[in-house]
Amino acid sequence: MKQASNVRDILGAGNPVDRLGRPLHDLRISVMDRCNFRCPYCMPKEQFHEHYRFLKSQERLSFDEIVRLARLFGSLGVRKLRLTGGEPLLRANLADLIGDLTGIPEIEDIALTTNGVLLAQHAVDLHANGLRRVTVSLDTLDKEIFARMSGGFGALDQVLHGIDAAIAAGLSPVKINAVIERGINDHGALDLLERFRGMPVIVRFIEFMDVGNRNEWRPETVVPSRELVARIKARWPMHPIAENYRGEVAQRWRFDDGTGEVGFISSVSQPFCGTCSRARLSSEGKFYTCLFATHGINLRDALRSGATDADLLQMIRGTWLERTDRYSEQREQLRQARNPAEQKIEMYYIGG
Ligand SMILES: C[S@@+](CC[C@H](N)C(=O)[O-])C[C@H]1O[C@@H](n2cnc3c(N)ncnc32)[C@H](O)[C@@H]1O
Ligand code: SF4
Numbered sequence: 586m587k588q589a590s591n592v593r594d595i596l597g598a599g600n601p602v603d604r605l606g607r608p609l610h611d612l613r614i615s616v617m618d619r620c621n622f623r624c625p626y627c628m629p630k631e632q633f634h635e636h637y638r639f640l641k642s643q644e645r646l647s648f649d650e651i652v653r654l655a656r657l658f659g660s661l662g663v664r665k666l667r668l669t670g671g672e673p674l675l676r677a678n679l680a681d682l683i684g685d686l687t688g689i690p691e692i693e694d695i696a697l698t699t700n701g702v703l704l705a706q707h708a709v710d711l712h713a714n715g716l717r718r719v720t721v722s723l724d725t726l727d728k729e730i731f732a733r734m735s736g737g738f739g740a741l742d743q744v745l746h747g748i749d750a751a752i753a754a755g756l757s758p759v760k761i762n763a764v765i766e767r768g769i770n771d772h773g774a775l776d777l778l779e780r781f782r783g784m785p786v787i788v789r790f791i792e793f794m795d796v797g798n799r800n801e802w803r804p805e806t807v808v809p810s811r812e813l814v815a816r817i818k819a820r821w822p823m824h825p826i827a828e829n830y831r832g833e834v835a836q837r838w839r840f841d842d843g844t845g846e847v848g849f850i851s852s853v854s855q856p857f858c859g860t861c862s863r864a865r866l867s868s869e870g871k872f873y874t875c876l877f878a879t880h881g882i883n884l885r886d887a888l889r890s891g892a893t894d895a896d897l898l899q900m901i902r903g904t905w906l907e908r909t910d911r912y913s914e915q916r917e918q919l920r921q922a923r924n925p926a927e928q929k930i931e932m933y934y935i936g937g
Contacts, residue, residue, distance in 0.1 A: 627796065674699050711756065719756045
């Protein structure tokens with residue numbers, strides 16, 4: 586490996602900004618490639634079957650490796666970490682990792698996204714180790730639809746119990762991510778609000794995305810946020826509110842009666858590539874500059890072959906400087922070019 590100049594010189598050159606003027610601010614770290622669900626939109630059973638080759642434990646980044654990389658990312662401008670997976674709570678002793686990550690001075694915010702099944706048993710420990718907020722994925726309150734949307738593995742009661750336990754442990758407000766698919770769970774979307782309005786919970790509706798092209802995504806299965814906004818407003822008046830920070834992915838609306846807020850993540854109908862400052866680190870240590878990227882930079886092999894901090898910083902910084910990804914914005918054009926007969930998705934702004 587070519588030796589990099591020293592750490593001070595690299596950091597002295599300033600935080601990297603990509604070719605489209607976007608800084609590196611957020612890092613999503615997958616701590617576990619396995620999952621205890623098989624949501625058809627994410628890990629369909631047919632593909633992630635019992636003989637699927639998940640990573641062996643030594644192939645995953647160790648906690649020490651994750652912390653070292655998070656520290657380096659922090660020195661290049663990352664302020665926010667999100668632990669995800671697979672299912673992050675399947676990783677043994679996850680709370681210890683959180684404790685170590687909270688010790689990185691540059692990191693201002695650590696979040697966790699989980700399917701919630703194991704949350705009740707870990708909530709207190711996670712909070713005690715410094716976690717302050719959690720996002721739970723929950724698409725429906727209907728038991729049968731829940732079973733279908735989790736690939737038959739999930740237990741709705743456990744997830745609801747996990748949400749209560751998270752609130753009780755001080756991980757609030759809890760955010761709930763609900764992926765809405767037309768004809769599957771769209772008719773029950775308002776039930777989620779009915780249940781959680783007035784509680785320290787923010788429900789966020791996510792447009793179904795064609796992640797990885799392996800989930801039988803079709804344009805007509807996307808429920809555009811604008812449609813949901815209209816349905817919700819007709820039942821509970823609400824108004825758009827300002828984003829918490831530049832580049833926030835969810836558009837926020839507040840109920841007029843003061844019972845809280847609801848978010849919309851419109852990745853399909855209103856892509857937010859223009860302000861995207863998120864990088865991804867996979868469980869096996871590959872660094873990706875876009876959720877949809879198929880090629881990642883192998884930081885694990887570099888780490889394990891003796892790379893210095895300066896080497897790693899230069900790899901990360903150099904990759905970000907070259908970044909041009911805007912897949913979500915281009916996806917509609919690519920899709921139409923591939924198949925002009927397919928239904929068009931209208932792009933629009935829903936406010937907030
Ligand atoms: C990949 S999961 C990993 C963390 C954890 N297992 C969970 O489900 O929260 C992270 C988030 O991605 C969302 N997701 C997965 N596939 C998606 C898709 N095709 N479209 C939209 N969101 C998706 C999930 O609903 C979840 O909120
Ligand atoms: S629980 Fe999360 S990681 Fe697991 S299959 Fe569902 S969305 Fe994917």
